[in-house]
Amino acid sequence: MTLVLAHTGSYPRIGDSPELQLLRRTIAGVDRGDRDAGDLAEAESQMTRRAIDEQLAAGLDVVTDGQIRWNDPVSYLAGKLDGVRVNGLLRLFDTNFYFRQPVLARRPARTRELVVGDFAVASEALKAAGGNGRRLKPVLTGPYTLARLSLAESAEMRALEPRVAAYAEALAAEVGALADAGAAEVQIDEPSILLFPGDWPLFAQAMGQLLRARDEARRRRHTIDLILQVYFHDCAPLYEKLIGLPVDGVGLDFIYNPRLADLVAQAGSPVPLGLGVVDGRNTKLERPEDVARQVARMLPRIARARAWLGPSCGLEYLPRDRARAKLELLGKIRAALAGR
Amino acid sequence: MGREKLEKLGLHLPLFPVTSVGSFPKLDSVVEARNEFRRGKIGAEKLTEAERRATAFWMQKQEELGIDVLVDGEQYRGDMVAYFAERLPGFTEGGLVRSYGNRYYHKPIVTGEVSWPGPLTVDWWRYAQGLTTKPVKGMLTGPYTMMDWSFNEHYADRKATCMALAGVIRREVEALLEAGCRIVQVDEPALSVRPEELAIAVEAMHRVTDGLNAYFISHACYGAFELIYPGMLELPVDNFDLEMSNSGLDLLELFRRHPFTKDISFGVVDVHTHVLEDAPTVRRRVEQALTILPKERVWVDPDCGLKTRTVDEAIGKLRLCVEAARSFRN
Numbered sequence: 001m002t003l004v005l006a007h008t009g010s011y012p013r014i015g016d017s018p019e020l021q022l023l024r025r026t027i028a029g030v031d032r033g034d035r036d037a038g039d040l041a042e043a044e045s046q047m048t049r050r051a052i053d054e055q056l057a058a059g060l061d062v063v064t065d066g067q068i069r070w071n072d073p074v075s076y077l078a079g080k081l082d083g084v085r086v087n088g089l090l091r092l093f094d095t096n097f098y099f100r101q102p103v104l105a106r107r108p109a110r111t112r113e114l115v116v117g118d119f120a121v122a123s124e125a126l127k128a129a130g131g132n133g134r135r136l137k138p139v140l141t142g143p144y145t146l147a148r149l150s151l152a153e154s155a156e157m158r159a160l161e162p163r164v165a166a167y168a169e170a171l172a173a174e175v176g177a178l179a180d181a182g183a184a185e186v187q188i189d190e191p192s193i194l195l196f197p198g199d200w201p202l203f204a205q206a207m208g209q210l211l212r213a214r215d216e217a218r219r220r221r222h223t224i225d226l227i228l229q230v231y232f233h234d235c236a237p238l239y240e241k242l243i244g245l246p247v248d249g250v251g252l253d254f255i256y257n258p259r260l261a262d263l264v265a266q267a268g269s270p271v272p273l274g275l276g277v278v279d280g281r282n283t284k285l286e287r288p289e290d291v292a293r294q295v296a297r298m299l300p301r302i303a304r305a306r307a308w309l310g311p312s313c314g315l316e317y318l319p320r321d322r323a324r325a326k327l328e329l330l331g332k333i334r335a336a337l338a339g340r
Numbered sequence: 341m342g343r344e345k346l347e348k349l350g351l352h353l354p355l356f357p358v359t360s361v362g363s364f365p366k367l368d369s370v371v372e373a374r375n376e377f378r379r380g381k382i383g384a385e386k387l388t389e390a391e392r393r394a395t396a397f398w399m400q401k402q403e404e405l406g407i408d409v410l411v412d413g414e415q416y417r418g419d420m421v422a423y424f425a426e427r428l429p430g431f432t433e434g435g436l437v438r439s440y441g442n443r444y445y446h447k448p449i450v451t452g453e454v455s456w457p458g459p460l461t462v463d464w465w466r467y468a469q470g471l472t473t474k475p476v477k478g479m480l481t482g483p484y485t486m487m488d489w490s491f492n493e494h495y496a497d498r499k500a501t502c503m504a505l506a507g508v509i510r511r512e513v514e515a516l517l518e519a520g521c522r523i524v525q526v527d528e529p530a531l532s533v534r535p536e537e538l539a540i541a542v543e544a545m546h547r548v549t550d551g552l553n554a555y556f557i558s559h560a561c562y563g564a565f566e567l568i569y570p571g572m573l574e575l576p577v578d579n580f581d582l583e584m585s586n587s588g589l590d591l592l593e594l595f596r597r598h599p600f601t602k603d604i605s606f607g608v609v610d611v612h613t614h615v616l617e618d619a620p621t622v623r624r625r626v627e628q629a630l631t632i633l634p635k636e637r638v639w640v641d642p643d644c645g646l647k648t649r650t651v652d653e654a655i656g657k658l659r660l661c662v663e664a665a666r667s668f669r670n
Contacts, residue, residue: 014444016435027442071441088586089440089612091562094533096447096489098440098562151588283434283449283491319435319447 003299003307003337004061005330008229008251008276009139009189010073010314011051011066012323020320023047023068044069048118049125052136056126058327062135062185065122067314072099073141073189074149077115081108081170087151093191093232095281095317102150104157110170115140116177123182137227138183140174142190143167143206144199149192161202168206172213175226179217185225185248186214194233200241211246227251231276231313236260243269253312254294255279261294268301276312278329283322285329292336299337309333342578342603343636345555349522351475356626356640356665357408358658359605361559361581362420362479362525363645364413365654367394391416392467399471401655406662409523409639410476412468414647419445420481420527421489428508430454434491443648449491454504456511462519475523478516482528482558483509483548484541489530499540506547517554525557525581531572532563542574549576557581557605561644565591570598581605583643585625586612595632604633607643608664609657614649616656622664630668640665 014024026043029035051066070076075086083106089098102108119138126136147163157163171188178186188210193203207228214226225248234257235242242250251274254260264273275298277291299307309330315323346353366374373390376382398413417423425431425448432451436444461478469476483506487498495501513524526548531541549556558575561583565572569591572580580600584591584607608625609617629638640661646654 012436013438014436024442024444031442088610089562090587091533091564094488096530097438100440282493284493317437319437321435 003309003334005059005334006062006137006274006308006310007055007060007064007327008231008274008280008310008312008314009064009067009187010070010316011054011064011068012316012318012320013047013066013068015320020050045121045125048122049129052122052125052131053129054324055327056129056131056134058324059331060134060327062137062308063126063131064137064139064187065118065125067139067316069118072097073314074146075100075102077141077171078102078108078146078150078167080110080112080114082111083108084150090149093195095232097317099149102146104150104152104154104163104166106154107157107162107166108170109166110173113177114170114174116174116181119178119181119183135184137185137187138178139187139189139229140171142188142228143171143210144203145190145192146171148196160199164202164206168209172209175210175213175224176217179214179220179222179224184223185227187227187229187251189229189231191230191232194230194235194238197238200238204241204245207245207247225249227274229274231280232256234260236263239263239267243271243273245271247271249274249306249308251308251310252276255281255312261298265297265301268303270303272304272306272308273298273302274308274310276310277333278309278311278326280311280313280315280326281317283318285322285325288329288332288336291329291333292340295333295337296340342555345578349553349555351522351555353408355635355669356638358661358665359407359409359477359581359639359641360402360411360658360661361605361607361611361641361643361645362411362414362527363417363647364398364411364415365647365649365651366415367397367651370394370415388416395464395468396471399468402658403472403474405655405658406666407658408474410468410472410474411479412464412476414479414645416464420645421486422446422448424460424481424486425490427457427460428454429457430494431490447489447491450494450501452494454508456508459515460512462512462515465516465521466519469520476521477557478513478521478524480509480512480524480526482526482541483544484537485528485530488533498537502540502544503547506544510548510552513548513552513554517552521554523555523557525559526577527559528575529559529561529563531558531560531575532565532568535564535567535571538568538571538574542576545575545577555579559605559644561607562586566594569594573601577602579603579605579639581607581639581641583607584629585610585617586643589625589628592628592632600633600637603637603639604629605639605641606633608640609642609660611642611644611646611649611657614653616653617660619660619663622660623667626664626668635668
């Protein structure tokens, strides 16, 4: 049985100590005009390396770049598309974090890469850190969530459907580009679908477009998996539908509904599952043996006995020391499972 | 209804009362004093002196501008949750987490039973009120937001945390009223974060306000109000202070479908942009409000606290509020 430890996405961009304030200070310097874009890129790369180092030190098998460059999970991607301007602040789901809302002046179009450059920098960092055998997983916010969190100025983008379709086209191209750049798996974050389950057909259609991009990349002889990740709400009502998608894995948030583990243990899954059993939103550290007990009930029912352990969501919502402790906890849970 | 209550409380406000949401930019002198205090170069007394001088500056500024219901400007506070968490037994300071963009705050952690250690804001309110004959609002953060914006390592669940905090905040409200405060703002910007928990926020606010003789305001902002409207009108306060301009006044559409039944402090200037709106834009926003809301219920203010703006920008935005309100009174 393979029980991989995988990060779910973001990692704190700063920490409390002075050297971990580098990015914050550099951005402030850019705002004041005494630092330039080159300084900022270097600070971002440095903090990306730190994020990767800390994930490796915690024993993770699959790491992310920590999304260190992301201003937020919405405007960072949407703002790079042609036809999109970035507007005022809006709360990101039920977090105490705010994103800038994209406004679609016309149909958004991808005219340049979105995260391929970030992936290249992080790949170098992983190699330099001696992370051979560990995988780097780029993360994209999915088309449905981007469309849900965008406003439209143009009449053609006013309905949700064309917004989802336009974002799906842009992101499908990015999936292909990531495959060309060597990504072995890409994670698509779609928290919004949990809040609007009635939109499932539209959501599934958009996912279909990304899956076609994956399949085309495979025809180009790339080895690439597409992982769907959902969080920030109860996954149980959509569980059957989520695991019915032809994706290569589904990452679930087990924190919102403590009974989700019962459902998985009972219903099983035909696709590999990401078990987001460590709370990425609260500092309280779970007891490894408690979580191991919960995981042990689910593992026998998961397809091909493949699962990965991870935080319930990105870890940017925690202070850095706790984020790191949560990652270290994953290894302790795996050890507790092995000892059962 | 709101007007009658205000009159009964002895508060004779003009039409379109102008207020502000709470915070003003820290004066350089305060920023410097806070830095020096952190480095151990000055003591608490010197820091308080700087904060009092800055509070007096903002009180005078509000008087000059013609604001009707004043705030102390929160020169002595950092983050709206952390200020209270730092003073309430049961909380521990957490590390830095990001709020948005390049802004971070120390998110508190509930690590034990919360309790009220005695008045937290009353001296500041008394000081500010002593500088003006106009009413000064008591400014508190609500129990639901305190809960939602803190980590919890002690209580069994979110509701238990929220209700415990409500009991503590009520004690502070009672202390403010005892000192003579008649308008208390209990901010709940987290109100819409989990629509399924609206009932918890409402129950907690009942615990804070029930049976107390004051005009209550609650500020909420940057949320998905469409998910909790009209249910949010159950919150037992007299006035909702809402961010309207940042979201292109889209809440008015909700009010059109289901009447807004409280007084409203209507945000007419966006606080998250350096751009100073022009007067016709601000007037147009009030005009749009009046297509839906009766004029007796409309207060005028910025979208949110002004602490992220420069002093000049904040004054400029407040002036726009006053000018817009006056033009409608005439």
